[in-house]
Amino acid sequence: MGKEITKEQYDKMVKKASPDSPILKNCIKAFIVGGVICTVGQIITNIAKLWGADVEEAGTYTSVILVVAASLLTGLGLYSKLGKFAGAGSIVPITGFSNSVTSPAIEFKKEGMILGLGAKIFIVAGPVILYGVLTSVLVGIVYYFLG
Numbered sequence: 001m002g003k004e005i006t007k008e009q010y011d012k013m014v015k016k017a018s019p020d021s022p023i024l025k026n027c028i029k030a031f032i033v034g035g036v037i038c039t040v041g042q043i044i045t046n047i048a049k050l051w052g053a054d055v056e057e058a059g060t061y062t063s064v065i066l067v068v069a070a071s072l073l074t075g076l077g078l079y080s081k082l083g084k085f086a087g088a089g090s091i092v093p094i095t096g097f098s099n100s101v102t103s104p105a106i107e108f109k110k111e112g113m114i115l116g117l118g119a120k121i122f123i124v125a126g127p128v129i130l131y132g133v134l135t136s137v138l139v140g141i142v143y144y145f146l147g
Contacts, residue, residue, distance in 0.1 A: 030089030033082065037093045041066055057111045063094055070095035074102040 003015075012100065041062050048058035073079040079099045082109060083090045090096055108120035 027085055029085060030087045033086030033089035034092055035064075035089075037090070037095055041093070066093070066095050067098040071100035071102040074099045075106060097125060097128065100128070 009064075024067060044062040044065050045058045048061045049055070070079055073082070079090070079095075080103075083096075083099070090099075104123045105117055105121045108117060109119075111120070
């Protein structure tokens with residue numbers, strides 16, 4: 001076989017090959033972009049309430065507008081640039097979920113409506129939905145027995 005390397009040698013090779021990550025800078029960028037997305041959402045909510053929507057309707061309008069806007073930005077190739085700049089700041093809000101559904105839909109569209117779009121649209125968002133529902137069920141069960 002080939003030459004075996006020790007864990008220490010491997011760790012040294014990984015450290016040498018891996019670029020340093022500017023954690024503080026990345027956190028600041030994520031905080032600012034996530035904050036801007038949430039601020040835009042709050043502005044939409046406030047405008048909807050000014051136009052006579054109740055709190056629930058305003059929240060629905062806000063969600064729909066943010067999801068559609070993120071899908072459009074994904075289709076135009078702009079959301080991926082925002083994601084590269086902001087990291088988790090663009091992934092955590094509802095816009096990130098919209099992006100995770102829209103991206104595979106665009107990518108696999110050429111494979112057809114059934115095997116492409118239909119089968120692959122939730123390739124990224126599917127685990128989020130699955131584990132989100134599973135976690136909420138488990139929390140509900142715990143809450144039921146403890147509360």
